[in-house]
Amino acid sequence: MSGHAEPETGPILASDGTPLKKRLARSLRMQKLRALALIAPLLIFVLVTFIAPIADMLFRSVENEIVSNTLPDTVAAVSDWDPKAQELPSEPVYQALYFDLFLAAEAKEHTKLGTRLNYEQVGISSLFRTSGRKLDDIGKVYEKWLIGLNPAWKSGEFWNELMRGAASAAPDTDLLAEQRARLTALTDDPMQQDIGFVPGSEIARILPLTAREYTANALFIAIDKNRDISKRGPWEAVYTALAVDLGDPEVQRAISGYQGPGSDELRAAAAAIDTAPPRDFTAAMIKVDKDWAKPENIQAIKIYSGKYTAGYYLNAIDMQKTLDGVSERPENQQIYMMLFGRTLFMSLLITFSCILLGYPVAWILANLPLRTSNLLMILVLLPFWTSLLVRTSAWKVMLQQQGVINDTLVWLGLLDDASRLIMINNQFGTIVAMTHILLPFMILPLYSVMQTIPPSYLRAAKSLGATNWTAFWRVYFPQSIPGIGAGSILVFILAIGYYITPEIVGGTTGTFISNRIAFHISSSLNWGLGAALGTILLAAVLALYWTYDKIVGIDNVKLGG
Amino acid sequence: MADGNQPFVQFKNVQKTYDGEILVVKNLNLDIANGEFLTMLGPSGSGKTTCLMMLAGFETATHGEILLDSKPINRIPPHKRGIGMVFQNYALFPHMTVAENLSFPLEVRKMNKADREAKVARALDMVKMSEFGGRRPAQLSGGQQQRIALARALVFEPELVLMDEPLGALDKQLREHMQFEITNLAHDLGITTVYVTHDQTEALTMSDQIAVFNDGKIQQLAKPADLYERPENAFVAQFIGENNTLEGVVKSIDGETCVVTLDDGSEIDAKPVNVSKPGDRTLVSIRPERVEFNKDRLHADAHTLKAKVKEFFYMGDIFRFRLSVAGNDEFIVKARNAPDAVRLKPGEEIEIGWLPADCRALDA
Numbered sequence: 001m002s003g004h005a006e007p008e009t010g011p012i013l014a015s016d017g018t019p020l021k022k023r024l025a026r027s028l029r030m031q032k033l034r035a036l037a038l039i040a041p042l043l044i045f046v047l048v049t050f051i052a053p054i055a056d057m058l059f060r061s062v063e064n065e066i067v068s069n070t071l072p073d074t075v076a077a078v079s080d081w082d083p084k085a086q087e088l089p090s091e092p093v094y095q096a097l098y099f100d101l102f103l104a105a106e107a108k109e110h111t112k113l114g115t116r117l118n119y120e121q122v123g124i125s126s127l128f129r130t131s132g133r134k135l136d137d138i139g140k141v142y143e144k145w146l147i148g149l150n151p152a153w154k155s156g157e158f159w160n161e162l163m164r165g166a167a168s169a170a171p172d173t174d175l176l177a178e179q180r181a182r183l184t185a186l187t188d189d190p191m192q193q194d195i196g197f198v199p200g201s202e203i204a205r206i207l208p209l210t211a212r213e214y215t216a217n218a219l220f221i222a223i224d225k226n227r228d229i230s231k232r233g234p235w236e237a238v239y240t241a242l243a244v245d246l247g248d249p250e251v252q253r254a255i256s257g258y259q260g261p262g263s264d265e266l267r268a269a270a271a272a273i274d275t276a277p278p279r280d281f282t283a284a285m286i287k288v289d290k291d292w293a294k295p296e297n298i299q300a301i302k303i304y305s306g307k308y309t310a311g312y313y314l315n316a317i318d319m320q321k322t323l324d325g326v327s328e329r330p331e332n333q334q335i336y337m338m339l340f341g342r343t344l345f346m347s348l349l350i351t352f353s354c355i356l357l358g359y360p361v362a363w364i365l366a367n368l369p370l371r372t373s374n375l376l377m378i379l380v381l382l383p384f385w386t387s388l389l390v391r392t393s394a395w396k397v398m399l400q401q402q403g404v405i406n407d408t409l410v411w412l413g414l415l416d417d418a419s420r421l422i423m424i425n426n427q428f429g430t431i432v433a434m435t436h437i438l439l440p441f442m443i444l445p446l447y448s449v450m451q452t453i454p455p456s457y458l459r460a461a462k463s464l465g466a467t468n469w470t471a472f473w474r475v476y477f478p479q480s481i482p483g484i485g486a487g488s489i490l491v492f493i494l495a496i497g498y499y500i501t502p503e504i505v506g507g508t509t510g511t512f513i514s515n516r517i518a519f520h521i522s523s524s525l526n527w528g529l530g531a532a533l534g535t536i537l538l539a540a541v542l543a544l545y546w547t548y549d550k551i552v553g554i555d556n557v558k559l560g561g
Numbered sequence: 562m563a564d565g566n567q568p569f570v571q572f573k574n575v576q577k578t579y580d581g582e583i584l585v586v587k588n589l590n591l592d593i594a595n596g597e598f599l600t601m602l603g604p605s606g607s608g609k610t611t612c613l614m615m616l617a618g619f620e621t622a623t624h625g626e627i628l629l630d631s632k633p634i635n636r637i638p639p640h641k642r643g644i645g646m647v648f649q650n651y652a653l654f655p656h657m658t659v660a661e662n663l664s665f666p667l668e669v670r671k672m673n674k675a676d677r678e679a680k681v682a683r684a685l686d687m688v689k690m691s692e693f694g695g696r697r698p699a700q701l702s703g704g705q706q707q708r709i710a711l712a713r714a715l716v717f718e719p720e721l722v723l724m725d726e727p728l729g730a731l732d733k734q735l736r737e738h739m740q741f742e743i744t745n746l747a748h749d750l751g752i753t754t755v756y757v758t759h760d761q762t763e764a765l766t767m768s769d770q771i772a773v774f775n776d777g778k779i780q781q782l783a784k785p786a787d788l789y790e791r792p793e794n795a796f797v798a799q800f801i802g803e804n805n806t807l808e809g810v811v812k813s814i815d816g817e818t819c820v821v822t823l824d825d826g827s828e829i830d831a832k833p834v835n836v837s838k839p840g841d842r843t844l845v846s847i848r849p850e851r852v853e854f855n856k857d858r859l860h861a862d863a864h865t866l867k868a869k870v871k872e873f874f875y876m877g878d879i880f881r882f883r884l885s886v887a888g889n890d891e892f893i894v895k896a897r898n899a900p901d902a903v904r905l906k907p908g909e910e911i912e913i914g915w916l917p918a919d920c921r922a923l924d925a
Binding site for chain 2: 454456457459460461462463464465466467468470471474475478479
């Protein structure tokens with residue numbers, strides 16, 4: 001009787017008293033979990049090998065940490081500089097540039113940055129390379145001056161003691177950690193080993209720049225070169241840093257009260273600071289390479305100093321970042337918009353010619369008796385079983401100037417030997433070969449849709465008085481549109497990203513944007529630009545897909561009955 | 562317009578083969594009068610649909626001539642024949658609305674919009690589907706689709722309508738209802754109809770004339786009642802309605818009656834149809850409802866047969882018995898469930914007989 005006493009509002013209960021909805025959810029959960037377990041291998045596979053690389057690509061197209069990682073202090077110093085003033089930046093910028101570049105050159109990272117910036121500022125790559133080679137010369141004069149004052153400056157042990165400070169003094173672990181981080185950012189190496197050296201906090205306070213450069217030097221030598229810093233003198237940048245430090249009146253004052261190891265030598269050097277070579281980094285850098293006198297090179301560093309940049313995307317649409325914001329690239333550097341346009345146009349043309357050639361074939365396939373249509377189907381599929389490379393090469397044999405078609409035409413006398421047709425290494429060759437290669441992707445969906453259209457529709461139309469053409473156009477064709485839609489989407493999307501065929505038969509006028517992407521990925525190694533181009537291509541395809549959905553409706557796409 | 566004497570549709574010595582080896586239609590001659598409802602009835606593969614398709618123009622006759630209103634139409638393409646057609650699966654165009662479907666034959670005839678709309682509205686009204694003009698065929702039930710298909714075949718006012726098993730996909734009740742509607746419509750409009758079916762009940766209830774097809778030939782062309790009651794050969798007798806057959810030899814013929822000696826030696830009365838002389842082997846055919854087990858109702862000197870009741874089926878309005886008669890264990894007898902009806906029990910032995918006119922001696 002309890003079943004009848006059910007309250008009229010309230011949830012419906014299952015026989016054991018739990019709400020029915022809950023029971024249903026529980027019973028469906030098992031099913032869902034089982035389904036999930038079945039697709040899990042594929043899901044994981046797709047996530048790891050497909051989604052993750054795409055996400056990485058998207059990230060690479062905006063990622064720009066290399067500038068601030070390689071030249072951290074320069075980036076900080078240059079932020080105050082107003083490039084529009086058409087003046088060279090101030091001395092601190094060049095000083096920071098010297099120390100950043102010196103460490104980068106020691107770690108052999110400066111050429112990577114040069115390559116990166118060269119995408120935006122042509123010639124900057126060689127500037128970085130020569131600078132890396134000659135940068136040591138700047139520090140050599142200060143090293144010579146110090147050793148001339150006192151040969152103790154040559155000794156690694158002396159330096160080590162000086163920088164370590166008195167045994168009683170507190171070690172400056174913060175500075176060590178800071179320099180570890182600087183090297184990690186620069187080299188991508190964790191740099192976490194213990195190096196048996198910690199700068200003293202007192203000396204680090206008195207000689208900030210020297211302690212900084214020495215610590216970086218010690219870390220790099222110990223971890224990267226596996227050598228003890230105390231066995232030989234530090235690199236030139238440390239001498240330079242000391243010279244800079246000693247020129248600072250504050251430092252001189254601090255030294256006078258300093259009692260730690262090497263205090264006498266320091267005081268002597270400070271006293272002789274007037275005999276030291278001038279600390280003019282602007283002049284020094286320009287002496288290393290006169291291109292440092294060009295503001296645009298420093299501008300490039302300033303413009304691309306951010307951790308993330310739209311620069312690759314701008315580049316991909318023939319734009320560039322300038323001081324006044326975004327502007328078009330010079331005419332002779334514009335290539336990508338033209339390539340995108342060409343890729344789009346040719347893909348549409350290929351799709352259209354696939355419809356034109358594929359429709360009658362699909363019609364015959366769908367209307368022939370099964371045995372004959374199977375044979376024809378094998379002929380359609382045959383190209384599928386042949387290597388893409390072989391098919392494309394076959395077209396090369398067919399179309400080239402000494403190829404089958406030209407030879408035949410000349411032999412027949414239809415063509416003069418001197419005026420053989422140019423059918424390959426241009427757009428025509430790409431369109432012909434790609435239409436052939438992509439044709440099955442049009443025929444198969446068309447065929448499977450046409451198969452589901454009963455012949456009685458055409459008969460009905462004719463019995464109602466329609467001519468063959470009217471019956472086809474008004475009755476048959478509208479019903480085959482889902483097949484055309486499916487085939488077109490397949491062919492168009494395949495065509496727009498096609499690479500091998502345009503590469504082989506496209507020459508210079510018949511190549512696609514994908515060939516350019518491949519060039520940037522494998523030859524120029526401008527991965528950022530390649531990624532940006534790829535992302536734009538992906539976005540274009542998605543946008544077209546969306547438009548297609550709005551106009552035709554994706555429900556109208558059928559890949560089979 | 563055909564005059565009264567001239568048949569509207571004429572098949573003259575029509576033959577059809579698909580592969581050059583087997584004749585699907587063998588020397589067909591058939592006249593269809595104007596305004597007549599003719600049904601082509603027969604088992605599948607009997608050639609009836611092929612005949613229909615030849616008439617519609619979708620198949621060409623290998624030999625012979627088809628005349629429509631006294632004009633040969635062999636060389637006229639289907640769209641110029643002006644024949645309405647209803648297909649087995651309706652063939653309503655799925656991408657058009659109901660009204661567009663109906664308007665299609667008028668559009669291809671270049672009719673102006675106002676006339677088209679008027680005719681479509683009238684045709685929809687005719688099949689009582691006026692509210693459904695804006696729907697798509699997929700949104701209609703089977704019966705509704707059927708009506709639309711019918712309306713579409715009629716909207717351009719053809720003088721001849723062909724229907725290829727149009728009710729095959731409907732359930733029994735709807736089928737019976739549509740049979741009634743189609744016949745009424747055809748008669749009201751006075752159009753000539755050629756209807757193809759393999760369902761004999763449909764053929765019997767709907768037609769003015771039935772052509773029974775078998776093996777590429779017309780076995781009999783007759784009115785429904787004649788076909789049922791007076792089949793001219795063993796095939797028609799067996800194909801139309803339920804039928805009992807007994808084999809034997811003609812003993813004597815006397816005008817409208819003959820005596821047949823069955824294979825077990827017993828003798829019966831029959832009407833000679835396909836037999837000419839004593840000694841002919843024959844198949845006698847008797848409808849289950851014409852068998853009489855009340856001796857009083859038979860002629861005094863009528864021959865009777867001994868029968869043993871094998872099974873009894875209660876079917877509500879009728880009783881059905883399976884008897885063993887003259888070596889035939891599948892002899893069926895039907896009796897109306899009347900107050901005075903005898904209920905025979907299995908195992909009972911009885912005597913049965915019939916009026917000679919009900920029993921037809923056909924070809925063996």
